[in-house]
Amino acid sequence: MAFALGNAFAGPASNRYLGIDPGLNRTGYSILLRTDRGPRLIEGGVIRSTVSKPLADRVLEIGQGLREILQEHRPEAVAIEQVFSLGKNPKSSLLMAHARGALLFAMAEAGLSVVHYSPTQVKKLLTGSGTADKSQVQQAVQRELGLTKILEPNDVADATAIALCHYYSARVNLAVKSSTAITLPSRAS
Numbered sequence: 001m002a003f004a005l006g007n008a009f010a011g012p013a014s015n016r017y018l019g020i021d022p023g024l025n026r027t028g029y030s031i032l033l034r035t036d037r038g039p040r041l042i043e044g045g046v047i048r049s050t051v052s053k054p055l056a057d058r059v060l061e062i063g064q065g066l067r068e069i070l071q072e073h074r075p076e077a078v079a080i081e082q083v084f085s086l087g088k089n090p091k092s093s094l095l096m097a098h099a100r101g102a103l104l105f106a107m108a109e110a111g112l113s114v115v116h117y118s119p120t121q122v123k124k125l126l127t128g129s130g131t132a133d134k135s136q137v138q139q140a141v142q143r144e145l146g147l148t149k150i151l152e153p154n155d156v157a158d159a160t161a162i163a164l165c166h167y168y169s170a171r172v173n174l175a176v177k178s179s180t181a182i183t184l185p186s187r188a189s
Contacts, residue, residue: 013170014076016042018069019163021081021155022103024049024095027062028155031073032163039167041145043073044156055098063102070110078107079166081158082116115166122165137161 013034021028026049031042047065049058083097107114120130126140138150138157144164151157 016073016075016077017163017167018073018075018078019080019159019161019166020066020078020103021158021162022083022096022099023155024058024062024099025051026153026155027065027099027103028153028157028159029066029069030156030160030163031069031075032160032167034167039145039164041147041160044151044160045069046153046155049099059098059102062099063106066103066106067109070106070112075112077115077166077170078112079115079117079162080104081122081162082118115169117162117165122161125165125168126161 015034017032017034017039019030019032027047028044029047030044032039033042047062047069049061051058053061080100080103083093083100104114123132123137124130126132126144127136129136132140134154134157138154141147141157141160141164142150145160151160
């Protein structure tokens, strides 16, 4: 299993993309399909953990929920939001890290490579500004997918933004590969 920070050359283009917005209470996911007309949303949803259960049971619920999604949709490319530290509330980051661990385990078990994108990278790619607010990102997702309304809940919209980021990153990689095939003339001695 490979881990890489997201960038414009995140790997080969795939046909089915999974974007994940991790959280301990709710983990958003989104499945996109590559088509001749651009990305198409196949499914978006939320994996929920039971708040009243112990942490270990909640982490298990998240991992099992993702395992079911992986088995049903068989994504070829997976992207997840990177954990970032909130100085005001480090406990939130720690709890999200537990959820990410369960998710990464399920993806590794399925033999999938995972690319990690920071929230700033996703915002920059979809809106042109790394400081875009949530509504700007939601509008960009709506526009890119030709949806009649903004995706809800936020977890699904965020997961879709992450999937779109990876979709377009792989597309850039395709364009670079096809444009770099240059034949140089041979040098006479």
